[in-house]
Amino acid sequence: MNLNLLLASTSKVYDSPYLSYLKDELEILFKDTKEVLFIPYARPGGISYTDYTRKASAFFDTIDKTCVPITAFDYPRQAVQQTKGIFTGGGNTFLLLKKLYDLDLIDALSDRIKHGCAYLGTSAGSNICGAHIKTTNDMPIVQPQQFEALGIVPYVINPHFVEKQEGEKHQGESRSTRLKEYLTQNKEPVVALPEGTWIRINGDEHRIKGKHSAYLFQQSKEIVVLETGKMMDLNNTRSQ
């Protein structure tokens, strides 16, 4: 595998325009392509695919790239097979995965990314790069034919990670509790990404970057802090 990915927790941080906090990184990620294929399928409503593309384009203009939505192609599978850069935006992970299955894009995407296509994922777009989507925070508003996803990285991702949700009196589970519960049923380790943090993957190197450290949740082990700026030790993250 010849990976070249940036998997971000979120597409924007508070008070700054869409994707702008990743600008320097994205100029490097997409340096070998003029065009970026945009996959907007996670978006459930409120904003049309066209408006969503416009929002992405507004950013890609600033790094002199053309953002082309996959919805513009009669043969989306072919569009994936031929592109040199992909951006999958956030929204609802179930909706995104269902659409990718319905359009028979899973294998094409996985294959393209494993062969070096530059890939940016934010939130749901990052989630689908794991073996499955069982650590998404999203509401299951549609049912994809399965939870298995692209299987690019040897861990699964929990975006928008927060230590404590809601107020103290709330009886719902905290995020950490949810991830620990996930590990009672699954062995793939979880990389939990706070907002403002991302994973930059170059070949075999997976590096945590951005504002905050990330957290590694594994079966029968203490939570490990993955310091920002440092490489992840993948011997520690492969599922046993």
Added chain:
Amino acid sequence: MNLNLLLASTSKVYDSPYLSYLKDELEILFKDTKEVLFIPYARPGGISYTDYTRKASAFFDTIDKTCVPITAFDYPRQAVQQTKGIFTGGGNTFLLLKKLYDLDLIDALSDRIKHGCAYLGTSAGSNICGAHIKTTNDMPIVQPQQFEALGIVPYVINPHFVEKQEGEKHQGESRSTRLKEYLTQNKEPVVALPEGTWIRINGDEHRIKGKHSAYLFQQSKEIVVLETGKMMDLNNTRSQ
């Protein structure tokens, strides 16, 4: 249908023992049975089925009922068919639903409840009484064969409802946004239950009770406040 249910947002409210805030109601709900069949399958770990049953029993003792876990029976389907009272506790809705499918209990439960068996659900246990679980807040840590559930009530439930999650800076969707996104893909209306609130169902009457009002989310309509103490207008909640 001859319904006799109490569907609660949560099993406990802050600072009070398990189920105790529902004591008066549960004495009435279960007045015709001495035994309550407990379904603990939503619990993913941290607490064993035995410990979970002990916790439920500690409450049921206070209203002079015997709490018998379904896990004690060699033929759980038969246990469902013969019981006069059921309590399904909270935990993870995906895990609960998967287990109910795996054990072939869906039809038996649905049938029993529709024929008047007293039923208490909290959180995940309430969630499964709708047509499907697409408005659960839980993490999809396992994949049930389908999202369709018991289909007892003509709406779906969102337990632990909170208007605003996380801090203002957090980019994750608020609960209301999630429920509106659900409605872009589904037509079944949602009854959103804040903690401390429940639905008491008696025959054809569905009444909101407890501390706070509930909220009705429907396609192409404004959110309706369902006042506590009042009957729900089901003409307003049936899916079109």
